[in-house]
Amino acid sequence: MIRQLLRGGRSDGGEREDPTQDGNAQAETARRGEKPRSAPRLVGAGQPIPWLDPPPGPWTVERAYQYCEEFARAHTESFPVASRLVPAEIRPHLIALYAFARSADDFADEPEYEGRRLEALDRWEEELGRCSHGESSHPVFVALADTIERRDLPIPPLDDMLTAFRMDLDVRRYATFQALRGYTAKSADPVGRLLLTLFGYRQPELFRFADELSTALQLTNFWQDVAADAARDHIYIPAEDLHFFGVTEAEVKALRPTPRLRDLLRFEVARTRGLYERGRPLLDRLGTDLRLELTLIWLIGATILDKIEDADYDVFTQRPTIRRRDKAVIMAKAAKRWAAHLDLSALRRLWP
Secondary structure (H helix, E strand, C coil): CCHHHHHCCECCCCCCCECCECHHHHHHHHHHCCCCCCCCCCCCCCCCCCCCCCCCCCCCHHHHHHHHHHHHHHCCECCCCCCCCCCCCCHHHHHHHHHHHHHHHHHHHCHHHCCCHHHHHHHHHHHHHHHHCCCCCCHHHHHHHHHHHHHCCCCHHHHHHHHHHHHHHHCCCCCCHHHHHHHHHHHCHHHHHHHHHHCCCCCHHHHHHHHHHHHHHHHHHHHHCHHHHHHCCCCCCCHHHHHHCCCCHHHHHCCCCCHHHHHHHHHHHHHHHHHHHHHCHHHHCCCHHHHHHHHHHHHHHHHHHHHHHHCCCCCCCCCCCCCHHHHHHHHHHHHHHCCCCCCHHHHHHHCC
């Protein structure tokens, strides 16, 4: 998976360690409504927008892929990004898809783009349209156009992701779980389907399993980030669930665990585990080219839910994350569950 998986696994979505604040201090800062000590620098009107305004071209296909590699290196992830487990012939194409999705995710979500989000997303959408006609001059889309042609990728899932990024700017509440699934159908499901297609898997039944896994991973990120999202007035917990468990929005925004909030998150975690299990058959139906990568990602997502559960559903005091010591446990679980398929030496190279 690319965008929603990586959103949950980036450095500010994985370890998420601010050198000026520990987890308790960050939570207390959010409760008081104060800004973090080191505020991001905003992109002013008329200034070049990072990653949207690249250095002047011309951009050959080879240079464009190098640009995407530089982008990926500049964005640390704790989920594997085109690791050594990915076949060499697929890796640059996965990086190009990642650069497209992660850039747009940043435009919609990262603080430094405040005030210019729509401008950035509008231009990204224009570039995608030009890319589909082989006319883009932006390096990300020069590489993406080559990937689309070589791997026969469809354009609509890319459009769907941009639609989801725009929804993030306007939609801050979801009345029902079905409405939330409507959002993940555009933000998460296209990513899983694109990934399968990139590796040459086009069977409809595999897409259905991928949809379940993609949504499970995005929901995991939502439950991880209840505090951070509430602090910016985004509540992804469906209103019908808040009502059923007697939890008010004020309780969520207070950023303190209460018995009712713990019960609510226990329910959300249990439902999300069900989605992981519904998506799990996908892992057995893939070849080794993709099975190893998705097995690790499946285990990482499940481990994050374990950590939420171990914290007694307190996601406010400290954000549940994957840390170095957890990686060894994940590798051990992978070896136990998928010993017939996994190359442990490759795993050690992936996470030294």
